[in-house]
Amino acid sequence: MIVALDGIDVTFRRAGNDIQILNSFSLEVDDGEFVALAGRSGSGKSTAIAVAYGRRKPDRGVTRWGDVELAETGEKELQKIRKTSIGFAAQDALVFDDLSVSANVKVGGGTDERCSELLESLGLAGFSTMKAGRISGGERQRVAVARALAKDPSLVLMDEPTASLDAAAAALVIEQLCHAAGRGAAVLVATHDALLEEAADRVIEL
Numbered sequence: 001m002i003v004a005l006d007g008i009d010v011t012f013r014r015a016g017n018d019i020q021i022l023n024s025f026s027l028e029v030d031d032g033e034f035v036a037l038a039g040r041s042g043s044g045k046s047t048a049i050a051v052a053y054g055r056r057k058p059d060r061g062v063t064r065w066g067d068v069e070l071a072e073t074g075e076k077e078l079q080k081i082r083k084t085s086i087g088f089a090a091q092d093a094l095v096f097d098d099l100s101v102s103a104n105v106k107v108g109g110g111t112d113e114r115c116s117e118l119l120e121s122l123g124l125a126g127f128s129t130m131k132a133g134r135i136s137g138g139e140r141q142r143v144a145v146a147r148a149l150a151k152d153p154s155l156v157l158m159d160e161p162t163a164s165l166d167a168a169a170a171a172l173v174i175e176q177l178c179h180a181a182g183r184g185a186a187v188l189v190a191t192h193d194a195l196l197e198e199a200a201d202r203v204i205e206l
């Protein structure tokens with residue numbers, strides 16, 4: 001599902017001043033395309049991902065998922081589309097400590113088979129019955145990635161999905177992102193990771 005941001009402005013108020021983070025920012029990610037959103041810390045990458053997911057309403061500009069314009073669509077309908085078609089992992093992705101690793105992935109939907117396959121591909125097969133509260137930060141990050149991909153979404157939006165990972169674990173995540181684009185999903189990922197930028201079809205600098 002193509003995601004398009006068109007002429008987006010976002011301004012935050014800080015210490016009594018308005019700071020414009022996004023200024024007429026536009027991007028479009030096509031089906032089957034893997035795009036990395038790069039830029040220095042504080043440049044607005046997370047903000048752009050939040051706008052693309054409809055988590056943050058821009059001050060100006062239009063966001064579209066396919067032919068759905070977010071500002072003109074009710075929250076209930078947006079929620080339905082998110083549930084069926086969008087795989088999202090925030091920078092601080094929520095992992096439920098009291099659920100097992102596999103139950104955490106199943107929260108994202110998808111078949112049991114697909115969830116197991118993702119755990120395997122992301123190097124987590126040995127952890128599937130463990131409570132998520134007992135696994136490491138990097139393992140939690142991969143659980144969040146697996147959950148976002150479990151339903152084979154047609155749009156993938158992630159914020160720094162390899163930030164807590166070493167190169168070997170990051171490579172597993174990157175491979176799954178390439179795989180998602182390969183089966184036709186639009187993939188947009190905010191990142192600082194040079195390996196991820198290298199793997200992307202296109203890098204947009206903020």
Ligand SMILES: Nc1ncnc2c1ncn2[C@@H]1O[C@H](COP(=O)(O)OP(=O)(O)OP(=O)(O)O)[C@@H](O)[C@H]1O
Pocket residue numbers: 012013014021039040041042043044045046047048190
């Ligand atoms: N709700 C908010 N209120 C005020 N300022 C905010 C808010 N959210 C973000 N900002 C500011 O907007 C700027 C952009 O933030 P954002 O998180 O989008 O950057 P980023 O490029 O993702 O950074 P990083 O690479 O460090 O994660 C930062 O200076 C941040 O402090």
